[in-house]
Amino acid sequence: MGILSTEQLIHGLKNGRPIAPFSIQDEIIEQYIKLIKLKRMNLKTDSQEAKLLAMHLREPLDFVRQEKRLALSQCEIYVLPLPLCMAYAEASGKNPIIVIASGFIDLVANAIFAAHLQSILPQELNSYYLFKYRKDMPASNLLTNAIFLLQLHFYRFCKPLPNIYALATPQMFEESKLAINGALLFTLLHELGHHKLKHLEFSNNIRPIHYPLALEENLSILQHQEMEADTFALNCLIEPAKIIGTYWQQNAVNFFLQIELVSGNYSDKNHPMAINRSFYSDTLRNNWGKEYEVAPRPKFFRNIANRYLATKESKSEEMNALIQTTREGCLNILNEINETLLQFGIDLKPIWTTPAPNWLTIKGS
Numbered sequence: 001m002g003i004l005s006t007e008q009l010i011h012g013l014k015n016g017r018p019i020a021p022f023s024i025q026d027e028i029i030e031q032y033i034k035l036i037k038l039k040r041m042n043l044k045t046d047s048q049e050a051k052l053l054a055m056h057l058r059e060p061l062d063f064v065r066q067e068k069r070l071a072l073s074q075c076e077i078y079v080l081p082l083p084l085c086m087a088y089a090e091a092s093g094k095n096p097i098i099v100i101a102s103g104f105i106d107l108v109a110n111a112i113f114a115a116h117l118q119s120i121l122p123q124e125l126n127s128y129y130l131f132k133y134r135k136d137m138p139a140s141n142l143l144t145n146a147i148f149l150l151q152l153h154f155y156r157f158c159k160p161l162p163n164i165y166a167l168a169t170p171q172m173f174e175e176s177k178l179a180i181n182g183a184l185l186f187t188l189l190h191e192l193g194h195h196k197l198k199h200l201e202f203s204n205n206i207r208p209i210h211y212p213l214a215l216e217e218n219l220s221i222l223q224h225q226e227m228e229a230d231t232f233a234l235n236c237l238i239e240p241a242k243i244i245g246t247y248w249q250q251n252a253v254n255f256f257l258q259i260e261l262v263s264g265n266y267s268d269k270n271h272p273m274a275i276n277r278s279f280y281s282d283t284l285r286n287n288w289g290k291e292y293e294v295a296p297r298p299k300f301f302r303n304i305a306n307r308y309l310a311t312k313e314s315k316s317e318e319m320n321a322l323i324q325t326t327r328e329g330c331l332n333i334l335n336e337i338n339e340t341l342l343q344f345g346i347d348l349k350p351i352w353t354t355p356a357p358n359w360l361t362i363k364g365s
């Protein structure tokens, strides 16, 4: 059994490479570091959370090549049971160390679930407008935006996540669990990549590769390493599973891609833009997919690149007004949408009135 000491944990939180672009508020991290110090908190590889994570990974692990599965099993994998959205590789000890926080796990799961939400909404919502808030956007879009913002409040300020599970049908679980657990596995393999490619030992250790990008970006050495770690993770998978692996990668970064689209803002400096990470994995998907008749989707990426540029170049405050909406503002919108939905026999209220369960503790997944 491995133990990550209080000191190592604090060092990791301060210096680890958070997977997330944009920013968790510094005060939030400081606040948790204080708590960790106070409680002399440490992490164990055989904690309840780590065991639950291993259980969730059982299915997607079947897609990993034997020798890489062995390499992953030689890592000390720690689950930090705090709502901080980060995952990082830590150099020290005799085994490679990977730390993944439950906040990251829950946010990825929640965002994948949220994508299913549209499918259970009544059509009428597409032509219903909330005049008090926005006259240009149907209620269905406002709902999606409000849910996204609640997730953003969780990410940046540790506010409660929307509880989309409250509305989940067994079918939604069935369709989402491999995507969620696959995204988690991808993240661990990405961190394994940082170890195996010796990124933590030699910060200059890169091969200059020209990566295909959706948006122009001069990749720094650290950003090159992130692309390398993504490539490593995808190459860990058995041949036919590499294509599904690109979806896992895209699910793992999708929430951050959404942040870029609504903020028109650059991601954190250690990572390439999520749009470009996603685009790069899609390029690989197209190459690998030739034998499997996978259709390239250049239009999709052209659209999101244009959306990003439009937000970035927009001079109006309106665009960024969305990302600045308070939690209370979101709840007002949601309550008003719900009044309409009740007429259709649908009640969304549990999404914001009941706490979201931890993905690791959800049974049957």
Ligand SMILES: [Zn+2]
Pocket (backbone or CB within 6 Å): 017, 019, 190, 191, 194, 226, 229
């Ligand atoms: Zn990384």
